[in-house]
Amino acid sequence: MEFDNLHQILRSLYVEMMPLCSNMSGVAKGIAGLGALFYVASRVWQSLSRAEPIDVYPLLRPFAIGLCIMFFPTIVLGTINSILSPIVRGTNQMLQSQTFDMVSYQKQKDKLEYDATMKNPETAYLVSNDEFDKQIDELGWNATDLATMTGMYIEKGLYNMKKSIRDSFRELLEILFQAASLVIDTIRTFFLIVLAVLGPIAFAISVWDGFQSTMTQWITRYVSVYLWLPVSDLFSTILAKIQVLMLQNDISQLQNNPNYSIDSSNGVYIVFMIIGIIGYFTIPTVAGWIIQAGGMGNYGRNVSNSAGKAGSVAGGVAGAATGNVGGRLLGKK
DSSP states (O other): OOOHHHHHHHHHHHHHTTHHHHHHHHHHHHHHHHHHHHHHHHHHHHHHTTTOOOOGGGHHHHHHHHHHHHTTTIIIIHHHHHHHHHHHHHHHHHHHHHHHHHHHHHHHHHHHHHHHHHHHTTTTTHHHHHHHHHHHHHHOOSSHHHHHHHHHHHHHHHHHHHHHEEEEEEEEEHHHHHHHHHHHHHHHHHHHHHHOOOOOOOHHHHTSTOOOHHHHHHHHHHHHHHHHHHHHHHHHHHHHHHHHHHHHHHHHHHHHHOOOOOHHHHOOOOHHHHHHHHTTTTHHHHHHHHHHHOOOOHHHHHHHHHHHHHHHHHHHHHHHHHHHHHHHHHHHO
């Protein structure tokens, strides 16, 4: 499954939905025009009633907002996206560089793991069919050789079963890890589209007295949600760096320590995958620390609760699967 293509589809969806802002501009201009009439009239009447000179500068506010509404996709969205897009590109480049290092180190570790297993005559037949056939051909047909042959078939079958279960569970966690990233990106795109499409209405309402903070709240929420993507890339970069350091340690141990246990390293990798799945759902909270957006606290708490439940389920499945498989293998031995 190409998750990168799904993320790209979400980017394209945002671009395709932007023309809908123009459909809301007509309604927003009517609301803003009526609000501007009352806004200007009330302030002019107050100045006249107090026999004070009319201050023209505050009266320009509804007209400036009206210009933003008329050219909303260009002036408002275009400006905000242009300012924030370099942050997205920078964090994405960091992620790509760390991911490339992780893939190269993973290939090196797999090769060293295979070579270490092949060097030991007692385990070489487990990973090489040619070595297995060679050792089988060297055995005879007496009772001792038949018992050894049967034991080799059982050992190879258990090894393949254990490896298949471990790889399957690892792939499942990797899919859940990518799915968590996709969930955050999907919710982010949905929020951005809704904020962008209804943005002219928010600007128009801010013209009215008592609703001036609507425009400020819209901007802070849009920027906060927009930052979910760079925060997500930065979080993925940190996880990728941790995996690179783990792979470097495994490579060093495989090269220098002949008694190094590979299974323990795989267990640590699974633990970090579970941590990553939970950590992805804290991204909205971290983005809220950068730009404080009111009204999103309930969403952050719901996401955190969901992350805790998902982590409990993933941890329970990991423990159950590992314990069940290990118990069966030890029982058969």
